[in-house]
Amino acid sequence: MEEIGGEEKMKAGKSMAPALIAAHPDGSCVVVAVGAALRIFNLLKEEPVQVQDDTLPAGHGDVIRAVAFDLHNSLFASVGDDKLVKLWDATAWTCIKTVRLSKKASAVTFSHDSAWLLVADKFGIVYVFSTVRHDAIHKPVLILAHCCSIITGLCCSPDGKYIVTSDRDFKIRVTKFPENPLTGAHDIHTYCLGHTNFVACVAFIGFQGLLISGGGDATLRLWEYETGALLDTFDTTDEAGVSGQSQGTRAVVAVAVSSCNTYVGTILERFEGVLLFACDMVERQLSLLQKVLWSENAPPTSLSFDSGGNLWLVSGAAETVEMGDEFVTPEALAVAQVQAQGIAMAAVTHVQVVRDCVLLGGTSVPGGELLLHTLQGHQAGVQDVTAATEAAELAMKNLLSKRQYTAEQREHRKRMRNDKVVSLAS
Amino acid sequence: MPKKRFYRARAHSNPLSDSQFPVPVKPDEFDWSEHFPAFFPATEPEDNAKDLKVRFADIGCGFGGLIVKLALLFPEKLMVGMELRDKVTEYVKERILALREQYKGQYENITVLRTNAMKYLPNYFEKGQLEKMFFLFPDPHFKEKNHRRRIISTALLAEYAYVMAIGGILYTITDVQELGEWMKSTLDSHPLFEPLTADELETDVCVELLSTATEEGQKVERNQGTTYRAIYRRIVAPKDPAGA
Known part of the structure; x- marks a missing residue:
């Protein structure tokens, strides 16, 4: 019954989206995405940056769910629950183009050569776009799909040969990167199978064909993506037990x-x-080097390394603007966008930096107090951040985990089915 | 022999809903020996000549008409029927046990699994393992909103191509014209599949079975309905430098 109660609570309550952080590969700036807004701080000039968006619709209309920098051309992409894909020039911080998808987006990445932008939606479809400013194709082109499973991670291998996608059905798929992405990636090279719960994230390590993944089974796994072989598994359960709360695995x-x-x-x-x-x-193999803990009650929601070896961490979350399933008028959309921007403006985050396994205290982070002020929001109270973060993590876990019902609950659910209800009434 | 009327089930099951049945994490974790006891004897066999990998899969096997027919045609090949509906799977399971009991030494090479083939094929089969895949009279899913539930789609064909051996054959048949055209055009546009020639169709023993073996096929025949077949071979990607 507990599970059913949880499900109803989820439907009734507002959903939360975790804050994201990304450092520019050239080290020039750090971006925090919270709610529908991007907060950018230029580390070279030590000043906040305002984005300029002349495309339509301007700005995101709901929470941003994924962001990515490319490696070479100073491009940045943001996607979110407003179904918009925005490609930015990450030097001038102007929006290059905006494309609308038919479903909410869940992951984004650039191809190795920066020529293509790949976006996954919540129905498990990966779309591809050219990163060229004015190309003829304005419609999303399907490149590959997982059968109706939410894609949680998406990245292109550093050798340019593969696309790696992870989903909530415990799978990591390695697909050959096609010569012409616009005709689709049909050739699945291998699967990396071993996770026993949803896969939450994937990343490449080095240039020797290694891939790392983490997920709902609390493990970190190292793979050889050429063969799909599992090389090493690290169970984080014991490491995370320190903070005292023991409510299930993390x-x-x-x-x-x-x-x-x-x-x-x-x-x-x-x-x-x-x-x-x-x-x-x-x-x-993987070995644990260091556990960096802090006393403030702020579990991070996202992390990113910059080129100088600083590890940027953010905690925080913002409410989503639920539009429901009904047809949405342009007016309602405009109202929602204003609402989303308002939420994003008010949202607070907590930014921290770890350098060489040591936490940099308070304002000794690069960029100092001005950076914290820009990225964290105005009155950053750690307590607010914590509550929001926990709600966001719970929402994410509920979304990705498979619900387990006992035989009794299953019978109960069957009795509540729509067709049964109708036949009882008549 | 089990009675079908004790295994009444709904005609359709939602392939998108979350599974409530166990799924192996990866193919080598799945124990096929309990499904094929005659092929996996308790003691180590002297001859390793037998192919102990499943080579044929009937996706959405229903009441199992096709695999029962195929069992005698290819007695050395292991084959599996995959079905999402619980009760129907139970029926096929009982049917196979009854057949094994009745005809000693036969029907030892077939089994049935309750699973969702749209999601879990890579959990059961390795790359290039299957020689034949069958999709007989799949759900048509007419509404455009539900097209993503169709068993033949561009995205799913990539997964089928992954589990199929080069040269393996994919068989589809339906009595719904719209779906028949959809399956044909989807397969035609896929770079990893090519259609069989008329001669090849003539000589393939399975082709005949598509419309006669299953309960659904017999029903269509009784009503003198038209069927639409699309039969394709898994090929190497045209411009694949690795050659797979």
Whole structure:
């Protein structure tokens, strides 16, 4: 009964989306996406940056769910529950183009050569777009799909040969990157199978064919993506037990790999800290280097390494604007966007930086107080951040986990089915 | 022999809903020996000549008419029927046990699994394992909103291509014209499949069975309905440098 209660509560209450953080590969800026807004701080000039968006519709109309930088051309992409894909020039911070999908987006990445932008939606379809400013194709082109499973992670291998997608059905799929992405990626190279719950995140390590993933089974797994072989499994359950609360396992929320491949940063659900791993490229295994904990009650929701080896962490979340399933008028959409921007403006986050396994205290972070002020929001109280973060993590876990029903609950659900209800009434 | 009337089930089941049945994490974790006891004897066999991998899969096998027919045609090949509906699977399971009991030494090479083939094929089969896949009279899902539930789609064909051996044959048949055209055009536009020639169709023993073996096919025949077949071979990607 507890599960059913939880489900109803989810439908009634507002859903929360976790805050995201991304550092520019050239080290010039840090972006925090919270709600529908992007908060950007230029680290070179030490000043906040305002984005300029002349495309239609301007700005995101609902929470941003995924962001990505490309490696070479200073591009940035943001996607979210408003079904919009926005491609940004990450130097001038102007919007290059906006494309509308038919479903909410869940993941985004650039191809290795930066020529293509790949976006996954919640129905498990991956679309591809050219990153060229004015191309003839304005409609999303389907490149591959998982059968109706939410795609949680999406990335292109550093050798340019594969697209890796992870989903909530415990799978990681390795697909050959096609010569012409607009005709689709049909050739599945292999699967990386071994997770026993949803896969939450995937990332590449180095150039020797290694892939790392984390998920709802609280494990971090190292794979050889050429063969799909599982090389190493690290169970984070014991490491995360320290903070005292023992309410079930903690899903691995996100992983990030430092640019020189020395560190793998991992954050867990409801865990006020970050686990730093080293990956032995010869033995091909993971070892825990350092557990960085902090006393403030702020479990991080996203992390990103910058080129200088700083690990940026953010905690926080913002409410989504639920539009429901009914037809949405343009007026309602405009109202929702104003509402979403309002929520994003008021949202508070908590930003932290770890350098060489040590937490940089307070205002000693790069960019100092002005950066914190820009990225965290105006009155950043850690308590608000914590509550919002926990709600967001719970929402994410409820979305991705498969519900387990006992035989009794299943019978009860069957009796409540629409067709049965109608036949009882008549 | 089990009675069908004790295994009444709904005609359709939602393939998109979350499964409430166990699924192996990966193919080598699945124990086929209990499904094929005659092929996996308790003691180590002297001869390793037998192929112990499942080679044929009937997706949405229903009451199992096709695999029962195929069992005698290809007695050395292991084959599996996959069905999403619980009760129907139970029926086929009982039917196979009854057949094995009745005809000693026969029907040892077929089994049935309750699973969702749209989601879990890679959990049961390795890359390039299957030589034949059958899709007989699948649900038509007429509404455009429900087209993503169709068993033949561009995205799912990539998964079928993954589990199929190069040269493996994919058989589809339906009595719904719209679906027949959909399956044909979807397969035609897929780079990893090519249609069989008329001669090849003539000589393939399975082709005849498509419309006669299953309960659904017999029903269509009784009503003198038209059927639409689409039979394709898994090929190497045209411009694949690795050659797979």
